[in-house]
Structure formats: structure tokens, C-alpha cells
Amino acid sequence: MIVIAILAIPLLAALLSCLPSRRLPWTATFIACVAVLILTIRLALQVASGEPMVVIPKWIAVDSLSALILLLITFVGTVAAFYSLGYMGKTCRDPKRLRLYYVNYNLFIFSMLAIPVLVEPTLVWIVVELTTLCSALLVSFENTREALEAAWKYVVLSLMGAGVALLGFLVLFAAMQAAGGGAYTWDGLIAAAPRMPAILLQTAFVLILVGLGTKVGLVPLHTWLPDAHSQAPSPVCALLSGVETTAVLYVILRLFPVMRAATATHAEMWAIVFGLISVGTPAFLLLRVQDYKRMFAFSTVEHMGIILLAVGLGSSAAHYGALYQALSHTLTKSFCFFAAGAVLLGAGTRQISSVRGLIHTSPAAGVSLLLGGLAIAGAPPFAVFLSEFSIFRAGLAEGHYVATGLLVLFVAIGFFGIMWNVNRMVFGQPNGDAQVRLPVSCLVALVVAGALVIVFGLYMPAPMQELLRHGAAALER
Amino acid sequence: MNDPSTTLSVLGSLNMLAGGLFLLSAFGIVATRQVKGCLNLFIVQSLMLAASALFLGLQHGSWHLYGVAVVNVIAKPVLIPWLLRRTVHEEVYTRREIDQVLNIPTSLLIALALAILAYFLTIPVQQALDPQFRGANVPIGFAGLLLGAYTLAVRREALPLLLGLLAMENGAFFVGIAISRELPLLVELAIATDGLIIVFIMGVLTRAVHKQIGTTQVGSLATLKEEVTE
Numbered sequence: 168m169i170v171i172a173i174l175a176i177p178l179l180a181a182l183l184s185c186l187p188s189r190r191l192p193w194t195a196t197f198i199a200c201v202a203v204l205i206l207t208i209r210l211a212l213q214v215a216s217g218e219p220m221v222v223i224p225k226w227i228a229v230d231s232l233s234a235l236i237l238l239l240i241t242f243v244g245t246v247a248a249f250y251s252l253g254y255m256g257k258t259c260r261d262p263k264r265l266r267l268y269y270v271n272y273n274l275f276i277f278s279m280l281a282i283p284v285l286v287e288p289t290l291v292w293i294v295v296e297l298t299t300l301c302s303a304l305l306v307s308f309e310n311t312r313e314a315l316e317a318a319w320k321y322v323v324l325s326l327m328g329a330g331v332a333l334l335g336f337l338v339l340f341a342a343m344q345a346a347g348g349g350a351y352t353w354d355g356l357i358a359a360a361p362r363m364p365a366i367l368l369q370t371a372f373v374l375i376l377v378g379l380g381t382k383v384g385l386v387p388l389h390t391w392l393p394d395a396h397s398q399a400p401s402p403v404c405a406l407l408s409g410v411e412t413t414a415v416l417y418v419i420l421r422l423f424p425v426m427r428a429a430t431a432t433h434a435e436m437w438a439i440v441f442g443l444i445s446v447g448t449p450a451f452l453l454l455r456v457q458d459y460k461r462m463f464a465f466s467t468v469e470h471m472g473i474i475l476l477a478v479g480l481g482s483s484a485a486h487y488g489a490l491y492q493a494l495s496h497t498l499t500k501s502f503c504f505f506a507a508g509a510v511l512l513g514a515g516t517r518q519i520s521s522v523r524g525l526i527h528t529s530p531a532a533g534v535s536l537l538l539g540g541l542a543i544a545g546a547p548p549f550a551v552f553l554s555e556f557s558i559f560r561a562g563l564a565e566g567h568y569v570a571t572g573l574l575v576l577f578v579a580i581g582f583f584g585i586m587w588n589v590n591r592m593v594f595g596q597p598n599g600d601a602q603v604r605l606p607v608s609c610l611v612a613l614v615v616a617g618a619l620v621i622v623f624g625l626y627m628p629a630p631m632q633e634l635l636r637h638g639a640a641a642l643e644r
Numbered sequence: 645m646n647d648p649s650t651t652l653s654v655l656g657s658l659n660m661l662a663g664g665l666f667l668l669s670a671f672g673i674v675a676t677r678q679v680k681g682c683l684n685l686f687i688v689q690s691l692m693l694a695a696s697a698l699f700l701g702l703q704h705g706s707w708h709l710y711g712v713a714v715v716n717v718i719a720k721p722v723l724i725p726w727l728l729r730r731t732v733h734e735e736v737y738t739r740r741e742i743d744q745v746l747n748i749p750t751s752l753l754i755a756l757a758l759a760i761l762a763y764f765l766t767i768p769v770q771q772a773l774d775p776q777f778r779g780a781n782v783p784i785g786f787a788g789l790l791l792g793a794y795t796l797a798v799r800r801e802a803l804p805l806l807l808g809l810l811a812m813e814n815g816a817f818f819v820g821i822a823i824s825r826e827l828p829l830l831v832e833l834a835i836a837t838d839g840l841i842i843v844f845i846m847g848v849l850t851r852a853v854h855k856q857i858g859t860t861q862v863g864s865l866a867t868l869k870e871e872v873t874e
Contacts, residue, residue, distance in 0.1 A: 289831045293838055300838075300845045307849060315853050316865040322846060323805060327796055330812030333835075334789055334819060338769070341823035345774060364772035394868040 169210050170222045170229055170284055173237070176203050177280065181273035189262055192269035193252050199273065200245040203280070207241045210234055215630050217637040225350050226287055231637035233283035235490060236417050238634075239497040240283075243409045244276045246612050247402040250505055253606025254402055257512060258309075268308060268400075275301040275406065282414045286352040288336050291418055292329070295379065298411055299325040306399045306407075317391075317398035324391040325382045332378025335371045342367035353421050357644060360428035368429050372422055376437060383416045384468045385475070386445040396464035397517065401508025404460065408467040409501035413493050416471055420489075423478055424644040435479045439570050442476025443577075445469070450577040453584030458517045459510065462588055463503045466543055469581050470496040476574060477558045478642065485561035486639035488554060494635065495550030498623060499542045502616040506535035509613065510592070513603030519588050524597030531605055533593045535613050540589030542620050544582040549624040652703060656779075659699040663784040666692040666818060667759065670791040673811050674755050675748050679739045679803045683725060686807045686814075689788075690720035693814050696781065697821045704776070704825065711829045712821055719836040724810070724843050728803075731847025736803055736860050745798045745863070755791055762787035773823060781822035788815025800863025802850040809846075810839060 180199030184192040211234040214220055219230035229237070251272070259265055278297040285291050299322060307318030340351060346362035349355045360368065377388070384392035396408045426434035449465040449472075456462045470492065477489035509532035514522045525533035542549035555578060562571030605613075669689035676682045694716040701709030729737075744751060763783040770778050792812030799805055813835075820827065854860050 287831070289827065290834065293831075293834050296838055297841070300841050303845050303849060307852060310852060310856060312857055312865070313867055315849065315856055316862075316868055318849055319802075319853065319862045319865065320868075322849065323796060323809065326809045326842060327793055327812065330789060330792065330809065330816055333813060334786070334816040337816060337820040337824045337827070340820075340827060341773065341777065344777075344824065344826070345772070366768050366772040370769055398868070 168222075169206055170220070170227060173203050173206050173210070173241075173280060174277065174284065176206075177273045177277035181270050181277065184266055184269040184273060187266075192266050193248075196269045196273055197245075197248045197252070200241065200248045200276070203276075204241040204245045207234070207237045211238050211634055212630055215633045215637065217640065225352055225355075226290070227284055228286045228352075229284060230641055231634050232417070232420075232490075232641040235494070235634050235638045236283040236414055237280060239413060239494065240276070240279045240410045243406055243497060243501045244279075246501065246505070246616050247405045248272070249608055249615075250405070250508070250612035251400075251402045251608075253608035253610075253612075254508055254512065255400065256608075257606055258400065264308075268305070271301060271305050272403075275305060275403075277301075279406075279411060279414050283417060286354070288339060288351065288353070288356070292333060292336050295332075295382065295415055295418060296326065296329045298414070299329070299382065302399075302403070302407060302411065305403045306395045308400055308403070309398065311398075313394075314398040317394035320391040321395035324388070328378040328381025328388065330378070331381075332375050335374030335378055338367055338374065339371040342371060353425075356425045357428050360425045361430070363429055365429060365432060368426065369432055372426055372432065372434055373437070375422060376419060376441065379415055379419050380441065383412050383419065383471050383475075384445075385441050385471065386448045386468065389445070389448075389468050392468060393461045393464040396467065397458055397460035401460075401504050401511060404463075404507070405501040405504040408464060408504060409497045412467055412471055413474075413497055416474060416493075419475070420478055420642060423642055428644070435481050438475050438479025439567070442472045442474075442479055443570060443573055445472025446476065446574060446577045446581075447472075450581040450584065453581050454587075456584070456588065457519055459519050459522070459588065459592065460504070460507050460517055462519070462585065463500065463507055463543070466503075466581065466585060467496075467500060469577070470500070473555065473558065473574070473578070476570065477561070480558070480562050480565050480567055480570070482561055482565050483639060483643055484564065485558060486642045487635060488558035488561050489642070490635050490638045491554040491557060492551075494631075495554045495623060496543075498616070499539065499549065499551055499620050502535070502613070502620050503539035503543050505609070505613050505616055506532065506539040509605055509609055510536055512605060512609070519592060521598070522592045523595040525593050528597045529603040529605070531610060531613065532603070535617060536589055537593045538617060538620070540585050540593075542624075544585040545578060546582070547624075549620060553624065655699050655703045659696050659703070660780055662692045662696040662699060663780045663818075666696065666814075667784050667787055670788045670811060670815070671752065671755055671759075673804070673807055674791055674795050674798070675752055676804075677740050677748075679801060680737055682804045682807050683728070683737075686811060687721040687725065689811060689814055690716055693720075693818055693821070696818065700781075700821055700825070706825050708825055708827065708829060708832075709821060712817075712832055715829075715832050715836045716817075719839060720810075720814075723840055727840060727843050728847060731844060732803065732850055733854060736850065736854065739801060739803075739860070744800065751794075751798055755794055758790045758794055759787040762790050777823045779822055782819050785815045785818030785820070785822070788812070788818055791815070800861045802846070802853065802860040802862045805862065806843065806846045806850075809842065813839065
């Protein structure tokens with residue numbers, strides 16, 4: 168019941184947002200997000216003990232891993248909705264276009280929430296495709312030449328990936344039939360995996376990794392990501408970078424227990440190789456990036472690589488580290504994009520070279536950007552540092568010295584790239600002396616998101632730890 | 645004709661014919677200059693997909709495959725062109741695409757190489773399948789997928805790009821009807837609906853690009869990259 172409500176509320180809010188009223192679209196969106204957040208927290212507490220909740224057998228079920236992803240989506244969704252009030256109010260005056268924004272926003276949230284809740288792989292594929300379609304008009308929302316180009320690239324490349332992934336899921340279904348059938352769900356796949364022909368399973372895995380990897384932003388296929396994640400309005404960027412990528416990566420992660428149940432599949436090797444390439448390439452691009460929103464987008468590619476690599480390391484400590492990394496990345500990256508949005512509102516440009524001395528012109532934006540930069544680059548005592556550290560340790564314990572060594576090197580280069588750019592923007596002599604005042608809702612959202620970034624570095628609540636532990640166990644099996 | 649084995653072999657040959665035409669239309673989508681011609685070829689391709697589902701369905705007595713055939717006949721040749729006409733400006737239709745990224749003969753040669761590659765790549769997969777699932781559908785569908793992806797790489801006009809995406813999906817399904825016959829019909833319906841949403845969203849985007857930039861040559865948009873000019 169609670170799961171159905173989680174899915175139904177955003178749809179209802181999308182309908183309400185269509186009504187011609189000035190205030191209603193935002194109010195409906197925000198209330199819906201808060202309601203879904205409360206329901207998700209209750210749901211997460213229920214499944215944190217490790218017992219999955221089956222709503223409709225073979226179609227809808229929630230375990231601790233899906234509850235974790237749900238929690239991330241609803242949290243960022245709520246804060247970004249609140250942030251939208253001030254941000255969109257300032258950048259878009261047309262009430263009709265604002266309505267369009269909130270309708271798409273709710274549909275986008277709905278499509279993301281459906282990913283972890285569904286257990287039938289082909290239906291999961293459909294909702295992954297829906298996330299692309301529901302967010303396309305959000306990416307192009309500003310309707311500039313660049314935004315339209317970004318949206319077009321986003322849709323074409325993501326859907327191309329989806330086409331490849333569809334074949335992967337169909338081959339997976341055929342492998343299931345070859346193994347004697349059974350329920351086509353994540354659990355059913357694990358049960359049938361030992362009897363599947365290895366070649367079919369491998370083909371399916373590679374097709375899905377490449378196809379959905381396009382949407383996650385794994386490196387050879389990441390070219391759309393910095394465009395889309397920088398051109399969208401900032402609250403949407405927080406959703407795209409913070410949770411959409413993670414939610415799609417979750418689908419790939421679901422395949423690892425299946426691959427492990429079968430023998431002689433090389434899923435781990437694929438994960439380590441793809442992961443390392445995805446960490447390494449953006450680390451160097453971060454050094455020469457010109458646009459601060461693109462900078463955070465490249466850092467998303469880097470973090471997706473870290474999570475995939477961690478899963479590839481294979482031990483239970485590494486799985487815990489991977490999920491911890493997903494949690495810390497989502498919290499921190501969404502905060503970074505809120506900060507970047509605040510800078511954009513004040514400075515009116517995305518160029519790093521045109522922004523100087525933020526700490527003087529707009530202290531709130533300057534402090535947030537500095538905090539966000541430090542936190543996402545992986546400085547102690549923030550959560551990203553702790554999660555990256557736990558992955559390094561797991562990698563060394565498993566004896567993956569080369570992979571871990573390269574990972575440390577790339578993360579260090581990325582750290583340098585981000586901090587160098589953030590430093591240039593925050594300090595230095597400001598170009599003009601105009602003081603910028605941020606909308607109240609943006610400030611509140613920054614404070615809430617920033618507080619969590621700090622808190623999770625110092626203290627992890629016991630139920631959260633439990634959820635991560637059981638989520639990692641679900642990857643284990 | 646009353647002999648069941650003759651009927652089966654006739655159905656098998658008809659399925660091969662549908663497969664051949666399916667592949668031919670995929671080549672056409674790569675190379676046709678007229679946007680409208682591209683759309684017609686896509687319709688032919690979808691009909692061939694439906695025909696193949698029908699023949700395989702008769703061969704194996706599978707109700708699921710009849711469902712797939714019906715869904716395909718309704719969604720692709722009827723609903724998609726109708727939706728396109730409603731969302732995209734008439735002018736986009738009548739365009740001719742003069743410059744592709746590569747010239748057309750080269751393009752066709754590469755497409756041919758891709759089709760041959762698809763055949764060899766699918767050999768090990770075919771061997772792992774139960775004999776009743778083997779057949780021409782696997783290599784042809786995979787070739788359709790690759791040719792669709794190739795279309796995305798070489799074409800610049802918005803509508804052919806959209807059709808390339810849908811052709812990729814057709815290719816995946818062409819494999820799917822052979823190897824995963826018992827896929828729930830609910831999933832088929834959801835995927836068909838999804839195709840309509842793709843057309844709608846991309847139609848809206850195309851219209852916005854047309855209005856804002858004055859062209860539908862979306863493939864030549866390239867302002868976003870790292871070497872930013874100040």
C-alpha cells in the first residue's frame with residue numbers, strides 16, 4: 168500500500184500542476200515531495216532489517232537496496248523542489264512555462280521512483296527510458312541554442328543506449344527460458360543463473376552494461392552528460408547528477424549477484440576496467456574545464472566510475488563502500504549544484520574565468536561553493552572522503568593493488584582540478600562590487616542540504632548504517 | 645499443402661522473406677535522402693516485423709506473438725506517423741537531406757560491413773540457443789540494431805535521427821520475437837506506448853529547435869565542448 172502511494176502521489180501532483188493557478192503547481196509539487204519523503208523513510212525503516220516487502224509478486228517489491236535508492240531520490244527531490252521556488256521564480260516569469268516545469272518535474276520524480284520499486288527487468292527498462300523522456304523537456308527548459316543542443320544529444324544518446332539495453336534484456340529473458348524458466352525478476356534471475364548458458368548471460372550483461380552505461384555516463388559514452396547536466400536549470404541538474412545517474416547505475420548493480428551466481432562470467436573485470444576509465448578521463452578533464460557546472464558534471468562521471476569499480480572489487484567491504492559512496496555522492500553532488508545555481512543567479516555566467524571573489528560579492532554562494540567543492544573532491548571530514556577511503560581499504564584488502572593505486576591517483580588529480588577551479592572563483596578580486604541577494608528558498612535549501620553534507624561526514628545514524636549493510640548484502644548473494 | 649511439415653517450411657520461407665525485406669529497409673533508412681521516404685521505409689520495416697511475428701506465431705502456435713503483431717501494426721504504421729504530423733511542422737517532412745556526414749556510397753559499404761559483422765557476432769549466441777529459437781531473426785535483428793545506431797551517427801536531420809532510434813528498437817524486437825516469445829503482453833504494450841512518447845517528446849524538441857535556431861539539422865549543432873571560445 169505504502170509503495171503504491173509513493174508512486175501515485177507524484178502522478179497526482181503532476182495532474183494538479185496542470186491546473187491554471189499561480190501558486191498551486193509549486194505547492195502541490197512540494198507537498199507531494201514531502202509526503203513521499205515521509206512515506207519512504209517509514210518504508211526504509213521497515214525494510215532496514217533485511218526482510219524485503221513484496222507488494223505485487225513478480226512485479227513490485229522493495230528490499231533494502233531499493234529502499235536506499237528511493238530515499239536518495241525523494242530527499243533530493245524534496246530539497247530541489249523547495250529550491251525551485253526561488254530559483255525558477257527568479258529565472259522564469261511566464262506562469263504557463265512554470266506549470267510545464269512542475270508537471271515535468273513530478274513526472275520525472277515518478278519515473279525515477281519506479282526504477283527501484285519494479286522487479287521485472289523489462290519494465291525497469293521502460294521506466295529508465297521514461298526518465299530520459301520526462302527530463303528531456305526539463306533539460307531544454309531554458310530554450311537557448313545550447314540548452315536545445317544539450318537536450319537533443321541527451322535524448323538521442325540515452326535512447327540509443329536504451330535500444331542496446333533492450334536487446335540485452337531480451338537476451339537475458341531468453342537465457343532464463345534456456346535455464347528452464349521461472350519468474351523473470353531480479354531474484355528469479357539469481358535462482359536460475361547457475362543453469363543459464365554462460366555465453367547468453369555474458370552477452371546480455373555486456374549489452375546492458377554498454378546500453379545503460381550510456382545513461383550513467385560511463386566514459387566512452389559520457390559525451391552527452393556534461394552538456395545536459397550543465398544546461399538544465401540548477402534544481403534539475405541536482406536531480407540529474409545526484410540521483411538519476413545513481414538510479415540507473417542501480418539497475419546495472421542488480422545484475423552483479425546474477426553474474427556471480429553463474430560461473431565463469433567476467434562481470435567484475437568489466438566493472439573494474441570500465442570503472443577505472445570512467446574515473447581517469449574526467450580527472451584530467453577537470454583540470455581544463457571552463458564552465459563550473461560542467462566541472463561538477465565531470466565529477467559525476469568520476470563518481471559513477473568509483474561506484475562501479477568498488478562493486479567490481481567484489482568483497483562485502485567493497486560493496487558496503489560502493490553504496491556508501493552512492494549515498495555520499497548524492498547528498499554532496501546535489502548540494503554542489505544548488506551552490507552552482509546560487510553562483511549562476513548572482514554572476515549570470517557559467518564561465519569559471521568570469522567569476523572572481525565570490526566570498527565578497529555573495530558570501531552565501533561563496534561559502535556553499537567552497538564547502539561543496541571540498542566535500543565532493545573528497546577532503547576530510549566529509550562523507551565522500553570516508554566512503555572513498557573505505558573503498559581504497561577494501562581494494563587493498565582484496566589484493567587489487569594496481570586498480571586501487573590508479574584509483575587513488577585519479578581521485579587525487581580530480582581533487583586538485585576541482586579545488587583549483589573553486590579556489591579561483593571563491594577568492595580573488597571581484598569584477599564588480601554589486602552585492603547579490605539570493606532568494607530565501609534557495610538559502611534554506613542550501614542550509615538543509617549543506618547541514619546533511621556536514622552531518623553525514625561526522626555521524627551516520629544507526630538505521631542508515633543498517634540499510635547500507637543489508638543493501639550491500641543484497642549485492643552479495 | 646495439407647501436410648503440416650510443408651506448411652511449416654512455407655511459413656519458414658515467408659519469415660525469411662520478411663527478414664530480408666526488414667534488413668533491406670534498414671539499409672534504406674541509412675541512405676534515403678528524402679525525409680518522407682525514410683518514414684515510409686520505417687513503416688515498411690515495422691510491417692515486416694509484424695509479419696515475422698505473425699509467421700513465427702503460426703509456426704509455434706504462440707498467442708503472444710499474434711499480440712506483438714497486432715500491437716506493431718497499430719502503433720507503428722498508424723499512430724506514429726499520425727503523431728508526427730501533429731507535433732512536427734509540415735516543412736520538416738518535405739525536406740531533402742543533402743549532406744550526410746559521409747557520402748552515401750561509402751555509408752552503404754560501411755552498413756554492409758556492419759550487417760556481415762552482425763552475422764558473425766551472433767554465431768556463438770545462436771549456438772547457445774535451443775534449436776527451436778535459432779533462425780535468421782537473430783543476425784538480422786542484430787544487424788537492424790547496428791544499422792539504426794549507424795544511422796544516428798551519419799545523419800543530421802532531426803526526423804531521420806528519430807527514425808534511426810525507432811529502427812534500433814525494431815531490430816531489438818526482431819531478435820526478441822524469435823528468442824523470447826513468452827514475454828508478457830503487458831510489457832509489449834508498455835514498450836509500444838513508450839515508442840509513442842519518444843515520438844512526442846522528440847517532435848516537441850524538433851519544433852523548439854526549428855523555432856529557435858531555424859534549422860532541423862540537429863546533427864550539426866556543436867557549440868558545447870571543452871574548448872570554449874570566450
